Amino acid sequence: MKRVIHWFRRDFRITDNTALAAAVAAAGPDCEVIPVYVVSDWKGSHEWTGPARQEFLCGCLASLAKNLEAIGGRLIIRRGDAVKELEKLVAETGATEIFANRDPDPFGRLVEDRLDIMAKARGLELFLPKDACIHERDEALTGQGTVFRVFTPYSKVWFGLPKPSPGPAIKKLSTPSGVSSLPLPQLTDWGMSSSVSIPEPGERAARERLKVFIAGPIASYGEKRDLMGVNGTSHLSQDLRFGLISPRQIYAAAKNVEESLPPEGRKSAMKFLAEIVWREFYMQLLWHYPELLKQEFNPTWRGMEWPGLPGVPDAFERWCAGMTGFPIVDAAMRQLAATGWMHNRARMITAMFLTKDLHLDWRLGEAFFMRSLVDGEIASNNGGWQWSAGTGADAAPYFRVQNPWSQTKRFDPEGTYIRTWIPELRNVSNGSLLDPPSDGCPIAPGYPAPMLEHSAERDRTLDLFARHKVRP
Ligand SMILES: Cc1cc2nc3c(=O)[nH]c(=O)nc-3n(C[C@H](O)[C@H](O)[C@H](O)COP(=O)(O)OP(=O)(O)OC[C@H]3O[C@@H](n4cnc5c(N)ncnc54)[C@H](O)[C@@H]3O)c2cc1C
Known part of the structure; x- marks a missing residue:
């Protein structure tokens, strides 16, 4: 009996799933599809993911398993190196074809190259269509x-x-009995726990x-x-x-x-x-340009120094914790901590603040976002960070430094967003949220005064970029 494998990667659905539909079609009415997900063997050491995204992943897999059961299939879970696990699965089941949707990011591409070598060596058909x-x-x-x-x-x-046009949902799929599977992954498998309020997965x-x-x-x-x-x-x-x-x-x-x-x-x-x-x-x-993950897209800004805010060694930690004293920045960082999601405008504001007010390397913020965001997507995150830092493709020019106070006036004029995410500021008047305090003092108990003066740091940014541009 013909058997084919569908390897789920970042395509946890049975509707309009290009490779899965092709696998089902190739298997034919009486044939069997082995849908498999291989839990990566990075064992918690990966600095580019975090509990919120992993928890969402677990929820997506649980939901996918149910959806597959409802149409007669069974999700097989394996753990380890994807190519080696797929090779084992082929040996165990006698599958002759592997289907998977190709991954747009460079890490996925490396695995696909190895998978291709393995498939050729074993005489397997490999189908890796566009889907994402x-x-x-x-x-x-x-x-x-x-x-x-x-x-x-x-x-x-x-x-x-x-x-x-989008394709239909798969109606029927049969998975051979006897193929062993690990239990669905849980957050604790990675030694993680999370109190982030994530959206419903599935x-x-x-x-x-x-x-x-x-x-x-x-x-x-x-x-x-x-x-x-x-x-x-x-x-x-x-x-x-x-x-x-x-x-x-x-x-x-x-x-x-x-x-x-x-x-x-x-x-x-x-x-x-x-x-x-x-x-x-x-x-x-x-x-x-996979090198974008390491260096600035615009060659003019490669090798830039990011000296940080003078005399404030814990500036990055204060940014992460939402304790900069800039309400709009802090509201955004707290929204991220509470929900694993941040509004796009807020992503721009916080990224510009890190790079142009705190003078910290965009790569620090990029990695922190990747660890914190449920939607952490390598290409969009890198693009957003390089755009905000002024180093990217079609980026904001370096001299366009957003002022967090003017951004608040334009995009949160009633302070709704700020009050939602910063409980200390719930009873503070609007006026105090839209401009820096004239006396430089905290505007509410437990909430810090602004950690810097924006116009001074803006000038410093212009100077840092201008000096880098004319360096010998
Ligand atoms: C510094 C920074 C980091 C970012 N990191 C990520 C990330 O890791 N993952 C991510 O998906 N998006 C990222 N974005 C883009 C954007 O902020 C989010 O996609 C958006 O906020 C998600 O909310 P939404 O689904 O309601 O978006 P909507 O406004 O409803 O947009 C619909 C969809 O379009 C895409 N999209 C929207 N804006 C952008 C954008 N600027 N760049 C690329 N795609 C976009 C997303 O897939 C989004 O779901 C980042 C932006 C910045 C400035």
Whole structure:
């Protein structure tokens, strides 16, 4: 009897799953599919993930296992090096083909190269289709066939390409009995615990989030997406990260509703889709330039010094803890600690604060975000950090340093976001949240005075960048 393996990686769904659908089709009606997830053997030493994301992963796997059972299958869990475990599974089951959706990040690509070698050596068919992106790698190039480094022309080409429709849910899948499986992973397997309030994991919950967004907030996304105290964005980032929903499903749902909206609503829906394009813009950049994870995209800023804030050795720790004395920065860092998610505008503000006010290396913040975010996505996170530091592709120029106080006035004018996340400031008047205290004293008991003066540190940033630019 023909047996094929589907290796789940970051695609924890049975609807519109490219490789899984191909595996089921290849297996045929009487044949068997072995759906497997291999828990990585990094044993907790990885500095780029943390309890909130691991807990979400565990929840996604539990939900996937149930969904597979409901259609007659069984999720097999193995632990260790993915290629070695897949090789063992082939030997145990006699599977002749391996299906997996390819991973857009450089770490996934390395594993795929090794898997390819193993498959060839064993005479196995290996199918690694595109799934995590609508367009990736070399699909959206300049007229000269080169890689876009600037977003707007990239997005024009992206929108001009034909779009695949989402595929249906798998209805039936049978997994051979007798294939051994470890229990579903638990957070404690990594010696971790978490008190972060994460979103509900699983394909059904992700579809529900999309439904809610499409039914209402998408129509005013353009107007509300930057207001940190308003629930104006989709909250789909962790779902895209873990493949609980596909970008094709999101695109189709947004395009479908767009056609029925009045002009402002249509603009909003397109603005939303442009954010989906930013995700793919950063993914294709990282695919072409994996060195982005180590160095500045813009060669002008390579080797920059990040000297830190003079006389404040614990500046990074204060930033992490949300105790800088800048309410908007601290609210954002506390939202991250409490929920594993941070509003996009707040990500920009906190990243600029770390790099331009505290003069700390963007890589420190990038790693901290990767450990803390449920949606931690290597390409978007690196892109966002390099954008904010002024070192990235299509980045904010170094001399455009956001002022946290003006950002508060524009994007949290009522202090709603600040009061939600900083209990010490719940009874403080609006005026005290929008400007630095004139006497430099704390504005509430237990909450620190601002740890620096923004305009002085802005000048220092301009000086540091200008001196680096003209260095011999
Ligand atoms: C410093 C920094 C770090 C970031 N780190 C991550 C990360 O690790 N993972 C991550 O998914 N996003 C990251 N972003 C992008 C963005 O902040 C989040 O995708 C967004 O806040 C998620 O909320 P949402 O799903 O409600 O977004 P929406 O506004 O509803 O957008 C829809 C989707 O578009 C994508 N998207 C939106 N904005 C961006 C963007 N600027 N860049 C790339 N994709 C985007 C996301 O997949 C998002 O789910 C980062 C941004 C910055 C400035």
